[in-house]
Amino acid sequence: MVPLSFLEISERLKNMSLPETDIVIGIGTGGIVPASLVAFHLNAELNLMILNYRDEQNSPLYIKPKILKMPELSLKGKRILLVDDVSVSGKTLNAALEQLEGLNVKTLTMKGKADFVLFPEIKDCVKWPWKI
Numbered sequence: 001m002v003p004l005s006f007l008e009i010s011e012r013l014k015n016m017s018l019p020e021t022d023i024v025i026g027i028g029t030g031g032i033v034p035a036s037l038v039a040f041h042l043n044a045e046l047n048l049m050i051l052n053y054r055d056e057q058n059s060p061l062y063i064k065p066k067i068l069k070m071p072e073l074s075l076k077g078k079r080i081l082l083v084d085d086v087s088v089s090g091k092t093l094n095a096a097l098e099q100l101e102g103l104n105v106k107t108l109t110m111k112g113k114a115d116f117v118l119f120p121e122i123k124d125c126v127k128w129p130w131k132i
Contacts, residue, residue, distance in 0.1 A: 003127040004119070006037075009110070012118050013041045019106050019116075022078040025049050025071055027096050031084035033130040034110050038083050047071040049082075049096055065095040080105045085128065087112035 021044045026035025028050040039046035050069035052061065080103055087093045087109045097105060107114040111122045119126075 001125045001127050002122050004110075004129060006129050009034075009037060009118065009129070010041075013037065016116065016118065018042060018108070019081065020079055021081040021106075023047060023071075023073075023075065024081045024083055025096075025100075027051055027082065027084040027092060028069070030086065033128070034085050034108075035083035038081065038108060042081070044081070047073065049099065051092055051095060065092045067095065067099060070099060075100065075103050078104065081116075082107045083109070084114075085110050086126075087114055 021042050023045045024035050024039035024042065024047070026032045026046065026048050028048050032048060035046060035048070048069065049067070049071060051065040052068055080100065082093070082096055082100065082105055084093055087107075090113055093107055093109070093114065097107070106116065108116040108118070111117060111119045111126060
């Protein structure tokens with residue numbers, strides 16, 4: 001397991017060229033803290049989209065992710081950065097993208113697959129500083 005600190009994540013954000021963003025949407029629950037950090041870094045509005053797909057042991061609970069909460073504001077014309085902690089299979093990220101179809105959306109994950117990946121070199125499991 002690869003341990004990462006808030007400082008390492010902050011430094012990587014400072015050195016990454018991210019797109020102009022009006023609103024950061026964090027995918028909950030895993031993407032809430034990363035999205036908060038990214039929104040703060042970009043000085044952008046933050047909102048959440050809550051999906052349920054995996055349990056605490058990372059095993060799928062459903063065939064596909066279930067949308068539990070959508071952002072409650074108008075997203076038309078906004079430059080959106082959709083953030084999650086990890087995207088391996090892409091199911092959660094793709095389910096969120098389906099809900100935002102037709103909008104100007106880019107994706108960011110801490111590791112895995114996305115338009116922007118903060119730690120593309122990490123292939124192992126990560127000990128995130130916000131998880132006990």
